[in-house]
Amino acid sequence: MNAYLFEFIGTAMLILLGNGVVANVLLKETKGSDDGWVGITLAWGIAVFTGVFIAADVSGAHLNPAVTLGLAAAGKFSYNLVAGYMLAQILGAMAGTTLVWLAYKKQYDATTDKAALLATFATGPAIRSPFWNFITEMIGTFALVFGVMYIAGGTLGDQPVKLGSLDALPVALLVIGIGLSLGGPTGYAINPARDLGPRIMHALLPLKGKGGSDWGYALIPILGPFVGGLLAAFAFLAIGY
Structure with a gap:
């Protein structure tokens, strides 16, 4: 129960x-409108650092269904825990968003741009092309999960791969690198929960003039990361450790 709670x-x-x-x-009437892409990417790195540091020593701080599935496929995490971890994530x-x-709340009320409103919840492509958007998410998540496996001790023989609190900074730096290098085409979801949970809340919350939740795109940031996580697990096993 504690592991699920900390996830x-x-x-x-x-x-x-x-x-x-x-x-x-992105919202109207804030004091951060000049931060831009670099500011967003750096803040996401801080977000990863904080989340991993909090959960690491209890749950292993997956915080991402693609990481959970990749670790299970590599034999480093029990399949019996996968569903519970994913649900918690x-x-x-949903709670975080x-x-x-x-x-x-007041800035949401002042914003009329439907695309901007959705972007504060879920990711979307700069150029909509489902196949190539999928490839981008797959590659970005491959880089994340493959890196996490080694950061978390994947070279230590039969020992389980588990993030500790000391791993929070290198994982955060990895996410910053992915955002700056690979984030432009799709907004780098690289995490099915990060996109799906907030997209659900976009549909449920009483946002003024919010428009649709773009469910036609929603499978891309789910399937791309899952495939990327599995490919990272296979590469990890093929290379040896």
Whole structure:
């Protein structure tokens, strides 16, 4: 139970700080509109650092269904725990993005740009091309999961791969690198829970003039990361450790 709880809390903190910076940049009447892409990317790195540091020593701080699935496929995490971790991650993402909405309630009320409103919840492509958007998300998540496996001790023989609190900084730096290098085409979801949980809340919350939640795109930031996570696991096993 504690592991599931800390996956929930860690993911909620991740999304609170991550989507919080997007809201600060994109919504009307905020003081952060000049931060831009670099500011968003750096803040997401801080969000990852915080979430991982909080959850690491209890749950291993996956905070991402693609990481959970990749570790299970590599034999480094029990399949019996996968469903519970994924549910906790999605619920945490829903909670975190709801806190963003509460913190920026007046700014949400002042914003009429439907695309900007959705972007503070979920990701979207710069150029809509489902196949290539999928490839981008797959590659970005491959880089994340493959890196995490080694950061978390994947070279230590039969020892399990588990993030500790000391791993929070290198994982955060990895996410910053992915955002700056690979984030432009799709907004680098690289995490099914990060996109799905907030997208659900975009559909449910009483946002003024919000428009649709773009469910036609929603499978891309789910399937791309899952495939990327599995490919990272296979590469990790093929290379040896």
